[in-house]
Amino acid sequence: MRKFIAYTLLALAFIIIYGSAALSFFVTAEYELSMNLILFSLVLNFIVMFFPVVIFVYLIYGNVWENLYFRKEKLAISILYGLVATILFILASSIILYVVGYKEENPLAEEIGRSINLAFLILIPLISSISEETFFRAFIQMRLENKFGFVPSLLISSILFAIAHLEYKTYIQIIMPFFFGIVLGILMHKSKNIAAPISAHFFYNFFSLAIFLYQ
Numbered sequence: 669m670r671k672f673i674a675y676t677l678l679a680l681a682f683i684i685i686y687g688s689a690a691l692s693f694f695v696t697a698e699y700e701l702s703m704n705l706i707l708f709s710l711v712l713n714f715i716v717m718f719f720p721v722v723i724f725v726y727l728i729y730g731n732v733w734e735n736l737y738f739r740k741e742k743l744a745i746s747i748l749y750g751l752v753a754t755i756l757f758i759l760a761s762s763i764i765l766y767v768v769g770y771k772e773e774n775p776l777a778e779e780i781g782r783s784i785n786l787a788f789l790i791l792i793p794l795i796s797s798i799s800e801e802t803f804f805r806a807f808i809q810m811r812l813e814n815k816f817g818f819v820p821s822l823l824i825s826s827i828l829f830a831i832a833h834l835e836y837k838t839y840i841q842i843i844m845p846f847f848f849g850i851v852l853g854i855l856m857h858k859s860k861n862i863a864a865p866i867s868a869h870f871f872y873n874f875f876s877l878a879i880f881l882y883q
Contacts, residue, residue, distance in 0.1 A: 674727040681720040681803075689834040706788060710795045717803040725807070736806040737862040746859045750867030757851050757868075758875065761844065770840070784877065793873035801865045804829045804849070805856040813857070822853040848872065 722732055729735045765771075784792065804825050812821035826849030833845045855864040 670727040674724040677720040678724050681716050684716050685832055689832055703784070703788065706784065706792070710792060714795055714799045717799040721803055721807045736802060737810065737856070737860055738806075739861045739863075742859065742861055743863050746855075746861040746864040747867040749855060749859060750864045750869075751871050753851050753855055753864075754868045754871040754875070757848060758872070761847070765840075789874065789877055792877060793870045796873060797866045797869035800829070800832075801852065801856075801862060801869050804832075805852055805865045806862045809853055809856055818857055822850060822857070825853055826850050 721736070725735045726732045733739075808828065809821045809825035812824055826846050829849040829852075830842050830846035833841050852865040852868055855868055856862070858864075
């Protein structure tokens with residue numbers, strides 16, 4: 669019964685995440701972006717990605733936080749690694765895009781950036797990084813890594829991470845999450861501490877939204 673509940677919750681999470689991503693890619697819905705809508709999306713994102721994984725791990729493995737790599741050991745250095753990795757990734761990707769001359773608008777990200785205040789500038793990256801890194805790196809990648817090894821798990825988790833960003837409806841917002849997912853996955857693998865990819869994800873989203881908020 670415990671396994672049935674665990675796998676049912678996990679299946680529902682996958683259906684919601686990738687069903688909504690696919691639907692948003694093919695269906696255009698007109699709506700006015702507001703603080704309430706952003707907050708609702710954040711809460712829904714957290715409920716769909718974080719809680720099913722926590723419940724699954726509790727029912728199957730028992731020790732939730734240890735199995736999801738929420739660890740106090742080397743916490744500060746893990747956060748520092750995340751910050752450095754983010755800065756290097758932003759610099760490298762910016763240089764590459766500049767050299768190849770690629771430009772693409774990101775309407776959804778720009779609209780979010782214009783709609784938020786300082787509190788949301790911190791809240792959005794914080795909630796999204798915790799929920800998504802718990803789901804994609806601490807759970808999917810590390811479960812697969814224990815069975816199939818590092819490289820296959822890294823590629824699969826990064827591909828799934830990229831596909832989940834279909835709702836942005838731009839090529840760059842599918843390609844960039846894939847390569848950033850590689851960076852996040854390496855951080856997870858090397859540190860064995862979820863704080864590293866969470867901090868990297870947080871800083872990346874924070875810097876991205878800050879550009880739109882303060883431009």
